[in-house]
Amino acid sequence: MFTVDPSDPTPIYAQLDRGIRAAIAAGRLAVGDRLPTVRQLAVDLRVNANTVAKVYAELERAGLLATQRGIGTFVRAVPTPPAGSTRRDRERELKPLVERLLADASAIGISLHDVIQYVKTLEVRNAKENT
Amino acid sequence: MFTVDPSDPTPIYAQLDRGIRAAIAAGRLAVGDRLPTVRQLAVDLRVNANTVAKVYAELERAGLLATQRGIGTFVRAVPTPPAGSTRRDRERELKPLVERLLADASAIGISLHDVIQYVKTLEVRNAKENT
Amino acid sequence: MFTVDPSDPTPIYAQLDRGIRAAIAAGRLAVGDRLPTVRQLAVDLRVNANTVAKVYAELERAGLLATQRGIGTFVRAVPTPPAGSTRRDRERELKPLVERLLADASAIGISLHDVIQYVKTLEVRNAKENT
Amino acid sequence: MFTVDPSDPTPIYAQLDRGIRAAIAAGRLAVGDRLPTVRQLAVDLRVNANTVAKVYAELERAGLLATQRGIGTFVRAVPTPPAGSTRRDRERELKPLVERLLADASAIGISLHDVIQYVKTLEVRNAKENT
DNA sequence: GTGGTCTAGACCACG
DNA sequence: GTGGTCTAGACCACA
Numbered sequence: 001m002f003t004v005d006p007s008d009p010t011p012i013y014a015q016l017d018r019g020i021r022a023a024i025a026a027g028r029l030a031v032g033d034r035l036p037t038v039r040q041l042a043v044d045l046r047v048n049a050n051t052v053a054k055v056y057a058e059l060e061r062a063g064l065l066a067t068q069r070g071i072g073t074f075v076r077a078v079p080t081p082p083a084g085s086t087r088r089d090r091e092r093e094l095k096p097l098v099e100r101l102l103a104d105a106s107a108i109g110i111s112l113h114d115v116i117q118y119v120k121t122l123e124v125r126n127a128k129e130n131t
Numbered sequence: 132m133f134t135v136d137p138s139d140p141t142p143i144y145a146q147l148d149r150g151i152r153a154a155i156a157a158g159r160l161a162v163g164d165r166l167p168t169v170r171q172l173a174v175d176l177r178v179n180a181n182t183v184a185k186v187y188a189e190l191e192r193a194g195l196l197a198t199q200r201g202i203g204t205f206v207r208a209v210p211t212p213p214a215g216s217t218r219r220d221r222e223r224e225l226k227p228l229v230e231r232l233l234a235d236a237s238a239i240g241i242s243l244h245d246v247i248q249y250v251k252t253l254e255v256r257n258a259k260e261n262t
Numbered sequence: 263m264f265t266v267d268p269s270d271p272t273p274i275y276a277q278l279d280r281g282i283r284a285a286i287a288a289g290r291l292a293v294g295d296r297l298p299t300v301r302q303l304a305v306d307l308r309v310n311a312n313t314v315a316k317v318y319a320e321l322e323r324a325g326l327l328a329t330q331r332g333i334g335t336f337v338r339a340v341p342t343p344p345a346g347s348t349r350r351d352r353e354r355e356l357k358p359l360v361e362r363l364l365a366d367a368s369a370i371g372i373s374l375h376d377v378i379q380y381v382k383t384l385e386v387r388n389a390k391e392n393t
Numbered sequence: 394m395f396t397v398d399p400s401d402p403t404p405i406y407a408q409l410d411r412g413i414r415a416a417i418a419a420g421r422l423a424v425g426d427r428l429p430t431v432r433q434l435a436v437d438l439r440v441n442a443n444t445v446a447k448v449y450a451e452l453e454r455a456g457l458l459a460t461q462r463g464i465g466t467f468v469r470a471v472p473t474p475p476a477g478s479t480r481r482d483r484e485r486e487l488k489p490l491v492e493r494l495l496a497d498a499s500a501i502g503i504s505l506h507d508v509i510q511y512v513k514t515l516e517v518r519n520a521k522e523n524t
Numbered sequence: 525g526t527g528g529t530c531t532a533g534a535c536c537a538c539g
Numbered sequence: 540g541t542g543g544t545c546t547a548g549a550c551c552a553c554a
Contacts, residue, residue, distance in 0.1 A: 008227065009145035011529060015227065022230040025237035038542060048531050053542070061323065070441075070538040070541045080240050090241050094249050101232045107153030110221050116254050118225050123247050140528095142552060179332075179554050270489065271407035273544060277489065284492040287499035300527060310546050315527070332526045332553040341502050352503050356511050363494045369415030372483050378516050380487050385509050402543090404537060441539050 001036065004045045012047055016055045024064060024075060026122050035065070035073045132159075132167065135176045143178055147186045155195065155206055166196065166204045263298065266307045274309055278317045286326060286337060288384050297327070297335045394429065397438045405440055409448045417457060417468055428458065428466045 002019040004012050023029045035041070038056060042049040056073050059065040066076040105115050133150040135143055154160045166172070169187060173180035187204055190196040197207040236246050264281040266274050285291045297303070300318060304311040318335050321327040328338040367377050395412040397405055416422045428434070431449060435442040449466055452458040459469040498508050 003226070005227065010141045010227070013529075014140040018227070018230045018234040021234035021237050025233045026243045037540080039540090049542095050532090051530065053544095054529095056542085058323075061320075067542065068539090069543080072541065078237075090239075090245060091249060093239050094236060094241055094246065097232050097235050098246070098249060098253070101228050103153055103157070104149070104228050105225060107149065107156045108224055109156070110225055112253065112257060114221060115225065115229075116250055118222060118229060119247055119250050122229075122243065142528095144552075179552095182553065185552095265488070267489065272403045272489070275544075276402040280489070280492045280496040283496035283499055287495045288505045299525080301525090311527095312547090313545065315529095316544095318527085329527065330554090331528080334526065341499050352501075352507060353511060355501055356498060356503055356508065359494050359497050360508070360511060360515070363490050365415055365419070366411065366490050367487060369411065369418045370486050371418070372487055374515065374519060376483060377487065377491075378512055380484060380491060381509055381512050384491075384505065404543095406537075441537095444538065447537095 002041070002045065004047060006046075012045075013051050013055050013058075016045070016047075016052065017058060020055065020059060021064065024078060029075050031075050031078060033075045035075070037072060133172070133176065135178060137177075144182050144186050144189075147176070147178075147183065148189060151186070151190060152195065155209055160206050162206050162209060164206045166206070168203065264303070264307065266309060268308075274307075275313050275317050275320075278307070278309075278314065279320060282317065282321060283326065286340060291337050293337050293340060295337045297337070299334060395434070395438065397440060399439075406444050406448050406451075409438070409440075409445065410451060413448070413452060414457065417471055422468050424468050424471060426468045428468070430465065 002016060002023065004015045004019070006012065008015060020029070020035075029035070035056070036044065038052045039049050041047075042052045045052070056065060056067065060067055060073075060076075063077055064075070065073050067073040102112060102115060105111075133147060133154065135146050135150070137143065139146065151160070151166075160166070166187070167175065169180055169183045172178075173183045176183070187196060187198065191198055191204075194208055195206070196204050198204045233243060233246065236242075264278060264285065266277045266281070268274065270277060282291070282297075291297070297318070298306065300314045301311050303309075304314045307314070318327060318329065322329055322335075322338075325339055326337070326341070327335050329335040364374060364377060367373075395409060395416065397408045397412070399405065401408065413422070413428075422428070428449070429437065431445045432442055434440075435445045438445070449458060449460065453460055453466075456470055457468070458466050460466045495505060495508065498504075
């Protein structure tokens with residue numbers, strides 16, 4: 001479900017945090033879905049349970065997850081754009097993020113074409129699941 | 132020339148290392164070009180000089196830079212993309228970059244759909260330029 | 263500077279979190295002041311350093327503190343009331359909080375008078391320090 | 394009758410224990426009064442019945458409640474404030490309560506000054522009533 | 525020497 | 540069995 005690369009200098013908890021946010025954004029996790037238990041995910045990722053718990057706690061504080069003591073952790077909300085923002089506003093904010101992605105990708109020899117291909121596969125996966 | 136984001140949980144030295152490698156790969160730094168001095172770059176990035184020096188030393192050990200004492204640090208080679216890299220390898224490297232994009236976009240309320248739309252417009256523009 | 267009661271069922275980290283927030287609210291910590299180091303405070307409170315670090319990290323995420331890697335942790339901001347709120351609004355929100363305090367105090371045999379006396383001493387201490 | 398705040402980091406059992414003791418101390422529950430059944434209270438508070446049962450059992454061990462099997466749970470005694478309690482003792486107990494108030498007030502942007510002002514108005518009202 | 529990350533492992537609250 | 544808290548202690552990034 002999620003992956004983590006221990007050789008990446010990015011802290012493990014930050015990788016997992018991003019992975020979960022991305023999964024929610026991509027619709028791979030829908031509102032109300034239950035996440036793996038802390039201990040199970042720790043085993044799967046070969047990571048300490050405290051590290052997973054820390055991420056769940058942070059995402060709960062951020063309002064994305066809700067935990068029910070003794071039951072489990074669930075997806076609570078999907079961030080929504082600020083009220084009065086237009087399509088143009090959003091594109092203006094999105095541009096630098098995409099540029100950073102493309103710059104980093106090209107630095108490791110991945111072309112714009114490859115990136116587009118990959119992002120499109122996310123769309124397809126998402127559509128399939130919702131069928 | 133380079134940027135560093137102190138609020139990114141990725142260690143500063145890793146951000147700078149990646150940034151320099153990307154600049155060389157993208158041709159913004161050519162073989163023989165001189166890099167800023169350690170102290171100058173430290174001031175520009177508001178970072179400790181030791182951190183910059185460590186990155187330069189690390190890149191020198193990797194063969195990308197060469198330091199000439201008393202003169203400066205120069206680009207020595209262009210990193211070669213690993214020879215037998217497959218589609219699968221590239222996807223593995225690309226995944227965390229895309230996850231970062233999706234997570235950051237989601238945090239400002241931009242959905243996967245919006246991202247895909249925007250990336251597709253780049254594809255179109257790119258095709259036109261090559262016509 | 264802060265105290266923590268290990269026999270109180272309230273988690274230690276929550277006691278410390280409240281203590282620091284209260285100290286800032288009471289002006290015992292002003293914007294720009296440096297907090298004790300994580301390890302020093304851990305020793306003083308006879309508590310694990312991770313517990314202190316967790317609280318500092320939470321308060322940083324809340325925007326109350328700012329840490330400078332390798333230097334220390336500082337008071338960053340004092341929460342301000344939402345823009346358009348009137349004195350009357352604030353009093354309406356404050357009332358249940360004070361009532362809870364008075365109820366809890368009376369449950370352990372502390373009178374309204376005692377509470378008022380104690381709260382007033384905070385005012386006095388605060389005034390003295392700012393002189 | 395009692396309330397419990399699941400978002401308060403204080404364990405639920407501790408909140409309930411404190412709430413019952415406070416109700417007895419304040420006279421809202423008199424000696425001989427019957428408490429809600431474990432199951433009823435669990436439903437009302439949206440809490441697990443085991444948690445309520447544990448609190449009742451604990452208070453019975455403390456001598457405050459008495460359970461008559463098949464009939465119900467009753468108030469048995471009024472807790473006596475510790476005999477030789479000094480001003481200093483009371484202040485030690487009062488401190489965390491006031492800190493909670495200040496931290497919560499500060500979180501909604503209410504300053505120490507506002508709190509003191511409000512508490513003082515209570516003092517005045519109280520004096521008038523006793524005139 | 526400062527804070528940050530991670531691990532291992534214990535014990536508790538809750539369902 | 541679920542998540543939550545805490546400890547002890549190692550190692551790293553940074554000034």
